[in-house]
Amino acid sequence: MASVENERPVRSLRIGVVGVGGMGAFHARTLAGLGGVDVVAVADPHEPNAVATAEAVGAEAFTDPLALASSEELDGVVIASPDATHPELAIAALERGTFVLCEKPLATTVGDARRVVDAELALGRRLVQVGFMRQYDPAHVQVAAALPSIGRIDYLRAVHRNAGADPRPLERVVCQSMVHDIHSVRFLTGEEFAAVTAFASGPFPSGGYRHVLAVCTLTSGAHASLEFDDTAFAYEVSVEVVGADGDLLTGGPVRATRRHGGSLDVHLGTDWFGWFAEAYRIQDAAWIASIRENRTSGPSVWDGYVAQMVVDAVIRSSTSGRTEPVELPERPDLYA
Numbered sequence: 001m002a003s004v005e006n007e008r009p010v011r012s013l014r015i016g017v018v019g020v021g022g023m024g025a026f027h028a029r030t031l032a033g034l035g036g037v038d039v040v041a042v043a044d045p046h047e048p049n050a051v052a053t054a055e056a057v058g059a060e061a062f063t064d065p066l067a068l069a070s071s072e073e074l075d076g077v078v079i080a081s082p083d084a085t086h087p088e089l090a091i092a093a094l095e096r097g098t099f100v101l102c103e104k105p106l107a108t109t110v111g112d113a114r115r116v117v118d119a120e121l122a123l124g125r126r127l128v129q130v131g132f133m134r135q136y137d138p139a140h141v142q143v144a145a146a147l148p149s150i151g152r153i154d155y156l157r158a159v160h161r162n163a164g165a166d167p168r169p170l171e172r173v174v175c176q177s178m179v180h181d182i183h184s185v186r187f188l189t190g191e192e193f194a195a196v197t198a199f200a201s202g203p204f205p206s207g208g209y210r211h212v213l214a215v216c217t218l219t220s221g222a223h224a225s226l227e228f229d230d231t232a233f234a235y236e237v238s239v240e241v242v243g244a245d246g247d248l249l250t251g252g253p254v255r256a257t258r259r260h261g262g263s264l265d266v267h268l269g270t271d272w273f274g275w276f277a278e279a280y281r282i283q284d285a286a287w288i289a290s291i292r293e294n295r296t297s298g299p300s301v302w303d304g305y306v307a308q309m310v311v312d313a314v315i316r317s318s319t320s321g322r323t324e325p326v327e328l329p330e331r332p333d334l335y336a
């Protein structure tokens, strides 16, 4: 056994967080709570956000996201800025050789997502992990592990409900929310989407869309239905996989129940921070562990790019009323 004197102290990793609205501030606090991590800098063009998070985690506050993403001083950077800015910031960090945890979606267009893939391919190594955190959620992990026990997959049903969300343009509903369900289907089954038929209810008088139903065919011929709702009364996510020899269902986080006034209540909460808190913590800790091993694990930019192609097909089908094929390019070896 190595003597204590021979053990090298583990150097703290220097992490920056770009975009510290709700999601970025949550990452900054989560990372600051892990051992061996110093959140040294945060950046947000909205200075009060930068200052508040910097104070909470003992970091320096900046207002220029691109300058922080391009910094040579960091071991890793979390990108949690507005969605459309993700590609430019991820590419800037890649060019510095910095590890990245980029919130989903990787981009808001297929073309921009491809630019990040091409930047990584040019570098010849993976540095970016995409924040599809459900892949770390204990219930999803258990379903994935148990899948071989249910035989041939016949269909999947993914349900995703946001509570009290402001009506959003269809592109945002699909790109910001349903993209998670698309990734869940891919990582659980290891299959790709072949075709999508989607229906969106809206626009409502406010101009926004609220419910989207996508009925999809996977490459094996199995089907997946993705149901999304922005007008629910509690936050909820579930995936059910129906197989030839059994079916599997993700549960929600464990909650106490309350008997009161003749009812049996379970408090679900209204946002994803509570439902998926553990998944985010596990994801962020896994990202840090992989930086220590000088590698990237977890969802790749290829996953982000393919998810974006499916997002595109859902939007096209909702507007055209037709079944839209999903035609994927060949997967480069880097993402084998």
Ligand code: ISE
Pocket: 162, 176, 177, 178, 180, 272
């Ligand atoms: C939000 O941006 C998230 O990432 C949540 O995980 C998701 O459930 C929600 O629908 C999105 O709006």
